[in-house]
Amino acid sequence: MSIHELEKIFQDKIDKEIKIEPKDWMPEAYRKTNIRQISQHAHSEIVGMLPEGNWISRAPSLKRKAILIAKVQDEAGHGLYLYSAAETLGSSREQMIDDLHSGKAKYSSIFNYPTLTWADMGAVGWLVDGAAILNQVMLCRTSYGPYARAMVRICKEESFHQRQGFESLLVLSKGTKEQRDMCQDAINRWWWPSLMMFGPKDSESTNSDQSIKWKIKRKTNDELRQQFVDMIAEQVKLLGMTLPDPHLKWNESRKHYDFGEINWEEFWNVVKGNGPCNKQRLEARIKAHEEGAWVREAALAYSSKKQSRSNAKVA
Amino acid sequence: MSPIINQTLQLADTCLILGQRNSEWCAHGPILEQDIAITNITLDLIGQARHFYQYAAELISKSENKTITEDALAYLRTERAFKNWLICELPNEDWAHTVLRQFFFSSFQLLLFEELEKNSDSQLSAIATKSIKEIKYHIKWSSEWVIRLGDGTEESNNRINKALQILWPYTGEFFMPADYEIISVGPLQEKWLLSIKEIFDEAGLTMPENIFMQSGGKSGIHTEHLGFILSELQYLQRAYPGAEW
Numbered sequence: 099m100s101i102h103e104l105e106k107i108f109q110d111k112i113d114k115e116i117k118i119e120p121k122d123w124m125p126e127a128y129r130k131t132n133i134r135q136i137s138q139h140a141h142s143e144i145v146g147m148l149p150e151g152n153w154i155s156r157a158p159s160l161k162r163k164a165i166l167i168a169k170v171q172d173e174a175g176h177g178l179y180l181y182s183a184a185e186t187l188g189s190s191r192e193q194m195i196d197d198l199h200s201g202k203a204k205y206s207s208i209f210n211y212p213t214l215t216w217a218d219m220g221a222v223g224w225l226v227d228g229a230a231i232l233n234q235v236m237l238c239r240t241s242y243g244p245y246a247r248a249m250v251r252i253c254k255e256e257s258f259h260q261r262q263g264f265e266s267l268l269v270l271s272k273g274t275k276e277q278r279d280m281c282q283d284a285i286n287r288w289w290w291p292s293l294m295m296f297g298p299k300d301s302e303s304t305n306s307d308q309s310i311k312w313k314i315k316r317k318t319n320d321e322l323r324q325q326f327v328d329m330i331a332e333q334v335k336l337l338g339m340t341l342p343d344p345h346l347k348w349n350e351s352r353k354h355y356d357f358g359e360i361n362w363e364e365f366w367n368v369v370k371g372n373g374p375c376n377k378q379r380l381e382a383r384i385k386a387h388e389e390g391a392w393v394r395e396a397a398l399a400y401s402s403k404k405q406s407r408s409n410a411k412v413a
Numbered sequence: 414m415s416p417i418i419n420q421t422l423q424l425a426d427t428c429l430i431l432g433q434r435n436s437e438w439c440a441h442g443p444i445l446e447q448d449i450a451i452t453n454i455t456l457d458l459i460g461q462a463r464h465f466y467q468y469a470a471e472l473i474s475k476s477e478n479k480t481i482t483e484d485a486l487a488y489l490r491t492e493r494a495f496k497n498w499l500i501c502e503l504p505n506e507d508w509a510h511t512v513l514r515q516f517f518f519s520s521f522q523l524l525l526f527e528e529l530e531k532n533s534d535s536q537l538s539a540i541a542t543k544s545i546k547e548i549k550y551h552i553k554w555s556s557e558w559v560i561r562l563g564d565g566t567e568e569s570n571n572r573i574n575k576a577l578q579i580l581w582p583y584t585g586e587f588f589m590p591a592d593y594e595i596i597s598v599g600p601l602q603e604k605w606l607l608s609i610k611e612i613f614d615e616a617g618l619t620m621p622e623n624i625f626m627q628s629g630g631k632s633g634i635h636t637e638h639l640g641f642i643l644s645e646l647q648y649l650q651r652a653y654p655g656a657e658w
Contacts, residue, residue, distance in 0.1 A: 151440035158649035158658035390443025396565030
C-alpha cells in the first residue's frame with residue numbers, strides 16, 4: 099500500500115472518530131506531535147509537583163497538609179500514566195526524562211512561577227488546574243487512544259483538585275483581613291500566567307492547524323482561553339475578590355467576557371528560560387534524578403542477582 | 414494530664430513528625446513509583462496522627478472543660494511538650510536512611526499497636542486496628558528496600574550500613590518506658606530484634622552490639638532538630654493566631 103493510501107485510511111479513521119491505537123499505521127509527524135505533546139504534559143505534571151510540594155511542610159492545618167500531599171501525589175500518578183501513554187509511541191521514559199533535563203523537552207511555563215504564600219496553593223488549584231482542565235477535557239476526546247484514556251482518569255482527579263483549590267480560597271476569603279489580602283494577592287499574581295497557559299494566540303500558533311485536522315486538539319488556544327475567562331470571571335464573584343484586569347467586561351453582543359491584552363513578552367521570556375524559577379525547577383528535577391541513581395542501580399542489581407539465583411535453583 | 418492523654422499524644426506526635434520528615438521526599442524521590450510509595454506512607458502517618466490528635470483533643474476538652482482541636486495540639490505546643498520518639502525527627506540523610514528508619518519504626522509500631530489493640534480503651538483499640546493494616550504494608554515495603562539495598566551494589570550496601578550506624582542508637586528508646594505509658598514496651602524488644610534479624614540476614618546486614626542507646630523524646634527531651642521542624646510546621650498558625658484555614 100502506498101503512503102498516500104495509508105494516509106487516507108488514517109485520516110478516514112480520524113474523521114469517523116475511530117481512535118488511533120499504538121499498532122495502527124500513523125504518519126510520522128502524528129507520532130512525533132503526540133510524543134512531544136504527551137511527554138510535555140507528563141513533564142508538566144512532574145515539575146508541577148515542585149511549586150506545591152514547596153508548601154507541604156508548612157501547610158496550616160493537618161487537614162490541609164493531608165489534602166496537599168494527596169494532591170501532589172496525584173500529580174505523580176498522572177505523570178506515570180502519561181509517560182506510559184507516550185511509551186506506546188516508542189519513546190522510552192528514560193529518553194523523555196533526559197530530554198526534560200537537557201532542556202530539549204518543555205513543560206508548562208506556569209510552574210516557573212514561585213509559590214510565595216499559602217494562598218498560592220488555593221490559587222494554583224483554582225486557576226492553574228482550572229485552566230489545565232479545560233485543555234484536558236478536550237483531550238479526553240483526542241484521537242490517540244492511550245492519551246485519551248489517560249486523560250479520562252486524570253480529568254476526574256483534576257476537577258477534584260480545582261474544587262479543593264477554590265474551597266481553600268473561599269475559606270481565606272471569609273477569614274481575617276490578612277487572609278483576604280493574601281487571597282487577593284495570590285489571584286493577582288496567578289491570573290495572567292494562567293491565561294498564558296493556553297499558549298500563543300491562534301494567529302501566532304505554529305502547531306494548531308494540523309493538530310486540529312488530526313483531532314489531537316479540538317479547540318484552538320483562543321477558544322479555550324475565552325472559555326476559561328468566562329468561567330473564572332463568574333467564579334471570582336463568589337469569592338468576593340477581583341481579577342487584575344481593568345478591561346475585563348461582559349460583552350453582551352459576543353456573549354463572552356472581553357479581557358485585556360496578555361503580556362506576550364513575559365510569556366516568551368518565561369518560555370525561553372527567564373522565568374523566576376526556571377533554573378530552580380530543572381535543577382530540583384535533575385538533583386532528584388542524580389541522587390536517585392544509586393538507588394535505581396541497587397534495585398536493578400538486586401533484581402538481577404535474585405533472577406540468577408532462582409535460575410540456578412531451577413537448573 | 415492523665416496517662417492515657419500523654420500516651421495518645423506520644424503516638425500522635427510520633428506519627429506526625431515522621432510524616433513530616435517523610436513528606437520531604439514528595440516530588441524529590443529517586444524514581445516516580447517510589448515517590449508515590451513513600452508519599453502513601455506519609456499520608457498514612459498523617460492520618461494516624463490525626464486520629465490520635467482528635468482523640469487526645471476530645472479527652473482534653475472533656476477534662477479541662479474547654480474546646481481543644483487536633484490542630485491546637487499539633488500546631489500550638491512547643492518543643493518540650495512534644496513526645497515523639499527521637500528517631501522520627503532525625504534529618505533525612507538519603508534513601509537508605511529513610512527506608513531503614515521506616516523499617517525499624519514500622520516493625521516496632523506493629524508490635525506496639527498489637528498491644529494497643531487489646532487495650533480496654535475502645536477508641537485507642539479501634540485506631541490501632543485500623544492502623545495495623547497500613548503498618549503491615551509499610552513493613553513489607555521498607556523491608557524489601559532494606560534487602561534490596563543491603564544485597565544490591567557496593568554503594569547501596571555502604572549507604573545502608575552508614576544509615577544503620579546513625580539510626581541504631583535511636584531504636585533503644587522504643588523499649589524504654591516513660592512514666593505515663595499504658596503499654597509495657599520492654600517485653601516487646603525480643604520480638605522486635607527477631608523480626609529485624611530475619612530481614613537483616615536476608616539483606617546481609619549485621620546487628621550492632623553493645624551500642625549506647627539515646628532516649629528522651631517520650632518525655633520531651635529532644636534532639637536539636639525538633640525545634641526547626643516545629644518552626645516550619647507551625648509557621649502559619651503562629652504567624653496568624655486564631656485564623657481558620
